[in-house]
Each structure stands twice: as structure tokens, then as C-alpha cells.
Amino acid sequence: MSLETALPSPRILLGPGPSSVSPRVLEALGRNPIGYLDPELFTLLDELRADLRTLFGTKNDFTIPLTGTGMAGMECSFVNLIEPGDNVVIGVNGFFGGRMVEICKRLGANVTVVDATWGQIIEPGKFYDAVRSLESVKLVAVVHAETSTGVRQPLEPIAEITHDRGALFVVDAVTSLGGIPVNIDECDVDVCYSGTQKCVGAPPGLSPISVSDAAFAVSKARKSAVPNWYYDWQLLRNYYDAPHAYHHTVPVNLLFALREALSEIVDEGLEARYKRHRDVSAQLMTGLAKLGIQPFANPEYRLPTLNSVVIPESVQDEVAVRKRLLYEFGLEIGGGLGELKGKIWRIGTMGASATRRNVALLLIALEHILN
Amino acid sequence: MSLETALPSPRILLGPGPSSVSPRVLEALGRNPIGYLDPELFTLLDELRADLRTLFGTKNDFTIPLTGTGMAGMECSFVNLIEPGDNVVIGVNGFFGGRMVEICKRLGANVTVVDATWGQIIEPGKFYDAVRSLESVKLVAVVHAETSTGVRQPLEPIAEITHDRGALFVVDAVTSLGGIPVNIDECDVDVCYSGTQKCVGAPPGLSPISVSDAAFAVSKARKSAVPNWYYDWQLLRNYYDAPHAYHHTVPVNLLFALREALSEIVDEGLEARYKRHRDVSAQLMTGLAKLGIQPFANPEYRLPTLNSVVIPESVQDEVAVRKRLLYEFGLEIGGGLGELKGKIWRIGTMGASATRRNVALLLIALEHILN
Numbered sequence: 001m002s003l004e005t006a007l008p009s010p011r012i013l014l015g016p017g018p019s020s021v022s023p024r025v026l027e028a029l030g031r032n033p034i035g036y037l038d039p040e041l042f043t044l045l046d047e048l049r050a051d052l053r054t055l056f057g058t059k060n061d062f063t064i065p066l067t068g069t070g071m072a073g074m075e076c077s078f079v080n081l082i083e084p085g086d087n088v089v090i091g092v093n094g095f096f097g098g099r100m101v102e103i104c105k106r107l108g109a110n111v112t113v114v115d116a117t118w119g120q121i122i123e124p125g126k127f128y129d130a131v132r133s134l135e136s137v138k139l140v141a142v143v144h145a146e147t148s149t150g151v152r153q154p155l156e157p158i159a160e161i162t163h164d165r166g167a168l169f170v171v172d173a174v175t176s177l178g179g180i181p182v183n184i185d186e187c188d189v190d191v192c193y194s195g196t197q198k199c200v201g202a203p204p205g206l207s208p209i210s211v212s213d214a215a216f217a218v219s220k221a222r223k224s225a226v227p228n229w230y231y232d233w234q235l236l237r238n239y240y241d242a243p244h245a246y247h248h249t250v251p252v253n254l255l256f257a258l259r260e261a262l263s264e265i266v267d268e269g270l271e272a273r274y275k276r277h278r279d280v281s282a283q284l285m286t287g288l289a290k291l292g293i294q295p296f297a298n299p300e301y302r303l304p305t306l307n308s309v310v311i312p313e314s315v316q317d318e319v320a321v322r323k324r325l326l327y328e329f330g331l332e333i334g335g336g337l338g339e340l341k342g343k344i345w346r347i348g349t350m351g352a353s354a355t356r357r358n359v360a361l362l363l364i365a366l367e368h369i370l371n
Numbered sequence: 372m373s374l375e376t377a378l379p380s381p382r383i384l385l386g387p388g389p390s391s392v393s394p395r396v397l398e399a400l401g402r403n404p405i406g407y408l409d410p411e412l413f414t415l416l417d418e419l420r421a422d423l424r425t426l427f428g429t430k431n432d433f434t435i436p437l438t439g440t441g442m443a444g445m446e447c448s449f450v451n452l453i454e455p456g457d458n459v460v461i462g463v464n465g466f467f468g469g470r471m472v473e474i475c476k477r478l479g480a481n482v483t484v485v486d487a488t489w490g491q492i493i494e495p496g497k498f499y500d501a502v503r504s505l506e507s508v509k510l511v512a513v514v515h516a517e518t519s520t521g522v523r524q525p526l527e528p529i530a531e532i533t534h535d536r537g538a539l540f541v542v543d544a545v546t547s548l549g550g551i552p553v554n555i556d557e558c559d560v561d562v563c564y565s566g567t568q569k570c571v572g573a574p575p576g577l578s579p580i581s582v583s584d585a586a587f588a589v590s591k592a593r594k595s596a597v598p599n600w601y602y603d604w605q606l607l608r609n610y611y612d613a614p615h616a617y618h619h620t621v622p623v624n625l626l627f628a629l630r631e632a633l634s635e636i637v638d639e640g641l642e643a644r645y646k647r648h649r650d651v652s653a654q655l656m657t658g659l660a661k662l663g664i665q666p667f668a669n670p671e672y673r674l675p676t677l678n679s680v681v682i683p684e685s686v687q688d689e690v691a692v693r694k695r696l697l698y699e700f701g702l703e704i705g706g707g708l709g710e711l712k713g714k715i716w717r718i719g720t721m722g723a724s725a726t727r728r729n730v731a732l733l734l735i736a737l738e739h740i741l742n
Contacts, residue, residue: 005399005415005418005627005630005631005634006415007402008402008403008404008405008411008415008627009405009411010403011403011404011405011406011409013404013405013406015406015408017620018404018406018407018620018623020403020404021403021404026401026402026403027401028376029400029401029624030397030398030400030401031378031379031397032379032381032382032391032392032397033379033382033384033389033391033392033568033574033575034379034380034382034384034703035382035384035386035389035703036389036575037386038382038697038703040379040380044376044377044379047376067439067440067443067576068438068439068443068601069438069619069620069621069622070619070620071600071601071618071619071620072438072439072601072619074601075599075600075601079599099600102600103600105596106596106597106598106599106600107598108598195620197404197620203404203622203623203624203625204404204407204620204621204622204623204624205438205576205622205624205625225476225477226477227477227478227479227598228446228450228477228599229442229446229470229473229474229477230439230442230443230445230446246708247442248440248441248442248443249388249389249440249441249442249566249568249575250440250575251440251574251575251576251622251625252389252574252575253400253574253575253576253624253625253628254574254576254622254624254625256376256379257624259376260376263376326409332405332406332409337617
């Protein structure tokens with residue numbers, strides 16, 4: 001008879017996600033499951049969806065915890081809207097903008113890329129020029145918080161340009177939701193998706209997504225069926241709303257955990273939570289500056305949730321540094337993605353990981369390794 | 372400050388899934404998460420994938436715990452293989468065969484349906500006639516264990532007919548894997564998917580899937596890109612195998628739980644586990660017969676995992692019976708799906724739910740309510 005599986009080593013997760021999860025949320029995760037048609041589950045889902053609306057800053061009825069990770073939210077957003085031949089405009093100033101392009105192309109869209117150097121924001125004027133150059137535009141999409149660069153893209157000017165052209169505005173908030181204000185109604189965003197494992201404080205496996213009535217109507221008016229049964233909005237809506245028609249077996253334990261994480265957010269208060277993320281990030285950057293480590297992202301648009309920093313020239317082997325952090329101290333930080341591989345580190349201070357203690361531990365460990 | 376979220380009421384899950392989960396698996400579920408590139412995670416995934424191969428009865432290298440539920444496994448299987456205009460043959464003798472048709476149509480396939488009355492198996496001769504009538508056939512698909520009817524479809528004859536025609540054989544094993552033998556290599560199945568929340572004994576949210584080299588090669592030789600980035604086999608393979616390229620943030624807590632559930636299966640032994648499912652199902656059916664409740668499925672092909680039974684004529688309001696079971700005794704059983712709504716009950720005896728105690732409780736509660 002084999003022994004039980006090995007316990008994972010204790011980790012302090014300060015990478016690009018997942019973040020560490022609080023004991024309270026982990027306790028909820030491990031509760032006994034209930035059925036996907038249990039009346040108690042629908043009560044839980046209604047409460048959870050209400051809290052998600054608060055977090056997104058929206059009144060959108062169709063706001064749900066999609067089964068799947070943040071990337072599932074991206075797939076789901078585009079597959080419901082795009083039909084072959086549609087013109088779409090996508091902002092690319094990092095790795096995840098590039099993924100939007102890839103998904104939209106696979107769905108048969110004509111993609112116009114609006115780009116900027118990684119680490120910088122994309123100037124709204126570029127979106128203006130792009131949408132003006134096209135006969136019609138189905139949607140404009142942008143990443144709010146680029147996990148690959150640590151840059152926050154201002155949304156309002158792009159929303160205005162998008163809606164003036166009669167298009168829908170799709171926003172990736174994977175690394176912002178729960179860590180900095182998102183406020184999609186105020187910013188006039190039509191579709192916004194995120195993940196639970198970063199600033200929201202729950203384990204990975206769910207993608208909060210919110211869809212405006214206008215976007216939902218565009219999807220309903222498609223000529224062709226959504227080529228993805230699993231992520232079809234209308235089918236999902238028939239389950240999450242009455243008549244609660246069976247669609248798939250929702251991951252009830254992840255829902256327990258997300259419900260608890262959202263309850264934690266309510267307890268902390270949104271403003272206090274955003275302030276905590278700002279304070280802890282400031283503590284980190286101050287400490288790193290003393291070690292000669294400088295921010296990578298444009299300071300004006302630097303995210304407090306995902307801190308990208310330039311690897312000092314004195315570091316010969318950046319992978320070895322991260323390995324020592326992990327194996328000697330149980331501290332995880334992230335390397336660069338795509339063209340930034342080997343050039344930057346990405347240090348997440350998100351959700352339950354965003355504490356003064358964690359940053360203090362990381363700073364002394366880094367000092368120990370680098371000196 | 373709000374209180375912590377309400378604890379779910381204790382439930383004994385004897386519906387069509389999810390099943391109850393053992394304390395050992397729930398403990399693993401609630402462990403502290405680790406990162407998606409943590410070397411410990413890849414060790415865990417390698418062990419987990421080896422155990423999944425044993426469970427599927429396969430040597431297929433590409434055997435993974437797909438992020439998503441059983442229905443995600445269905446979506447993933449078809450979207451990687453089907454290109455618009457492909458001919459596919461699908462067996463429909465229940466609700467889930469119908470879903471296969473729906474998904475394949477959305478992907479642009481020409482679907483030939485081979486059907487049988489719900490509750491019966493589909494005769495292999497019907498598949499023979501269907502594949503012979505077509506100029507070419509991309510794949511043949513069938514549900515091994517129909518959750519809507521409780522019928523086990525024999526696979527071998529269909530596999531032979533399929534491969535004689537040069538097509539791929541796709542099998543849904545959502546309600547069989549872990550409860551009755553699946554043995555996909557022996558049965559010559561090319562693609563097989565399941566869920567974790569039924570006979571495997573883990574919470575919902577993952578879909579074990581196994582793909583033969585032949586099927587993988589067909590997908591790689593497509594003319595068009597897979598129109599689903601999230602479930603593209605090649606991209607998934609690049610993550611699960613070396614070089615472990617980032618794809619999405621895998622739901623690490625669900626992986627902890629699945630690893631533990633598979634370890635439990637190894638401890639119990641496959642044969643002992645299948646016998647437990649048979650014994651508990653026999654106990655249930657014997658007890659139900661004493662209450663005048665008869666099996667719905669053809670006895671020769673009756674599943675021991677999902678027991679479908681005809682609702683007695685004496686029952687005026689079957690929904691009320693299920694509500695009383697749930698609210699008074701915490702016992703969940705399922706109603707009929709589709710055309711069987713109101714006509715049958717579906718009683719799952721799967722995974723950790725398949726115990727003599729649970730069946731004894733259900734029988735006395737049913738007797739109490741019905742008499």
C-alpha cells in the first residue's frame with residue numbers, strides 16, 4: 001500500500017500568480033461538496049455574483065465565475081463575439097496582448113494591432129487612427145494590467161474612441177481585479193475578465209467575467225452559432241440564472257473558496273485593499289532600490305500588483321538566483337516572458353501575498369543572495 | 372464586518388455527480404498552493420499522469436488532467452480533430468450523445484447520427500452501415516457510460532468498424548472511469564475523456580483526457596489552426612511535457628486533490644474498486660426492488676455507477692420526493708434528463724459515495740417517504 005502523496009513544500013508566492021491563499025479561503029476550499037443543482041449552491045452563486053459585481057464596479061447582470069482560468073476568460077470573451085471576417089483592433093504592449101491577437105486570428109478575425117514598446121502604455125491616438133482606418137470595427141481589446149511588463153493601461157480614452165466607432169470594448173483585468181480599481185461601468189467597458197488566483201485571493205481555476213447587455217446582444221445576433229459549446233454565454237446564462245438548466249458540473253469547491261475570498265475583500269474594504277497593495281509595492285520598490293534594483297515599467301503607469309524590475313548587470317545567472325530563492329527560502333518570484341526573458345524579474349504582491357512580512361523576507365533573502 | 376460565509380449543509384451525494392469526496396482528498400485540496408512552474412508541481416504532474424494512464428489502461432504519452440470539467444473534455448476532443456466539412460458519426464442513445472452532436476455541428480462537421488432508444492445500447496451494425504454510407508469518415512464517437520440512462524455501451528465492435536474505415540474512435544468515459552474498466556488501449560480507443568467528480572473520487576474541475584499518437588498526428592496535420600487556443604493539444608503538451616512552456620495557470624489545488632484521489636485508487640486496487648461499485652449497486656437495486664422500484668436500463672448493459680430506475684406510478688410528485696430526501700435527510704439523487712424528465716431517477720453510486728452505509732441510508736429514507 002502506497003503512502004499518501006507528498007505534502008508540497010511551503011512556498012511564499014511572489015511571482016506573477018498564483019498568489020498565496022489565506023487559511024480562511026483554504027478552509028472553505030476543503031469543505032464537503034454539494035450538487036450543481038442544490039438550492040444552497042444557487043444561493044451561494046447569487047451572493048458570489050453580487051460581490052463580483054461590486055469588485056468589477058458594474059451592474060451587469062451577466063457577471064459570473066467562469067469555469068476555467070484567466071486565459072479561459074480571454075477565450076470565452078472573443079469566441080462569443082467574433083465571427084470570421086470581423087475586424088478587431090488589439091493593443092499589444094506585452095505578452096498577453098499578443099495572446100489576444102493569437103486567439104482572435106484563430107477565430108477568423110482580421111486583426112489590426114496597435115502596439116507600443118513593452119514597458120510603455122499604448123497612446124490612445126494610435127487606437128483612434130486604427131479604428132478610423134477600418135470600414136467597420138467589431139471590437140477593440142486591451143490588457144488593463146500587463147502581467148508581462150507591470151504596466152497599467154488607462155482605459156477611459158480607448159473606451160471613448162471604441163464606442164464612438166460603434167464597437168465593443170473588451171478588457172483583460174487578470175492582474176488588476178481586486179488589487180487596483182477596475183470600475184468597468186465608469187470606464188465604459190463591455191466585456192471584462194479576470195482570474196481568481198492573483199489579487200482576488202482565491203486558488204486558480206475560475207475566471208470572473210462580466211458582460212454588458214450590449215455585448216450580450218451582439219453575441220445573440222450572430223449569424224453563426226458560437227463555435228464553442230462549453231463557453232457559450234447563452235448556455236451559461238441558462239444555468240447561472242433561472243431556469244438553472246444543467247450545463248456542466250461547476251467546480252463547487254473552487255466556488256466555496258471564491259465566495260470566501262470575496263467575503264474577505266468585503267471585510268477588508270475595497271479602498272483599504274487597494275491601499276494595501278500600493279503600500280506593500282512601495283515598500284518593495286524602496287527596498288529593491290537600496291539593492292540597486294530599478295523598476296522596469298514606466299513609473300507613471302507602474303502596477304502595484306505586479307512589480308517588474310530590471311535584473312542588475314552584476315547578476316550573471318538570473319535563473320540561479322530565482323532557484324536559490326525558491327529552494328533555500330521558499331520564495332517564488334517570476335522571470336521575464338517572451339522578449340523580456342532574462343532581462344526582468346516579475347515580483348507579484350497580490351491578494352494574500354501582499355504583506356509587509358513577505359516583502360521583508362524577500363528583501364533580506366535577495367540581499368543575502370546578491371551580496 | 373460581514374461574517375464568514377455560511378457552511379454548506381452536509382450532503383450525501385448520490386446523484387449523477389459530483390460524488391462525495393473523502394476526507395483524505397479534501398485535505399489535499401486545501402493545501403497551500405505552489406506555482407505553475409514549480410519543479411515540485413512537475414513531479415506531481417508526472418506521477419499523476421502515470422496514475423491516469425493506469426486508470427485509462429493506456430500507454431498514451433499525452434494523458435493529462437485537462438483544466439475544466441468533463442464537458443470541457445468533450446469540447447477539447449472534438450475541437451482538436453474536426454475541421455469544417457468533416458464527416459463524423461456519433462452514437463446517440465441518451466442526452467450526452469446529443470451533446471456530442473451539438474458540439475460537432477458548431478465546429479462545422481457533417482454529422483451522421485446513429486441512434487437507439489434511450490435505455491438501450493446502439494447495435495454495432497448501425498455504425499457499420501453509417502461509416503459505409505460515407506465517402507470518408509474523420510471520427511466515430513460514442514458515450515461509454517450514458518449518465519442520462521445508466522447504460523454501458525460495448526466499445527470493441529465499434530472500434531473495429533471505425534478503424535477499418537480509417538477513422539478515429541472518440542469515447543466519453545465521464546461516468547465509467549474509475550468505476551468500471553475502461554482499458555482504452557485494449558479497446559482501441561483513440562481519444563478518451565472523463566471527469567474527476569464521479570468515480571475518480573476528486574472534486575469537479577478537471578477532465579482526465581488521453582490521446583493516442585494517431586489522433587495527435589491527425590490534429591497536427593490539420594489545414595486550419597485549432598479554433599480554440601485554450602484547449603489546443605499542442606500548446607497543452609508544451610506545458611505538461613518539457614519544455615514546460617507557460618500556457619495557463621493550472622488549478623494546482625485541484626491537482627493536489629486529484630493526485631490524492633488517484634493514490635487512493637492505487638491503495639484500493641482497481642479490481643477491488645470495480646467490485647465495490649458492483650456490490651454497492653447490487654445492494655441498491657435489491658433494496659429498491661423490495662420497494663417496488665425497477666431498473667430502467669437494459670439489465671445486460673446496466674451501469675453499476677449510475678443506477679437509473681423507473682419512478683413508480685404511485686409517486687404523484689417525484690420532485691417533492693427528491694426535495695424531501697435532500698432537506699430531511701441530506702441525500703441527493705438525480706432526476707431524469709431530457710425526454711426522461713419525470714420518468715426516471717438517477718442514483719449515483721460512484722467514488723467515495725459508493726458505500727454500503729450510503730445505500731442503506733437512502734433505502735430507509737426512501738421507504739420512509741414512499742410509505
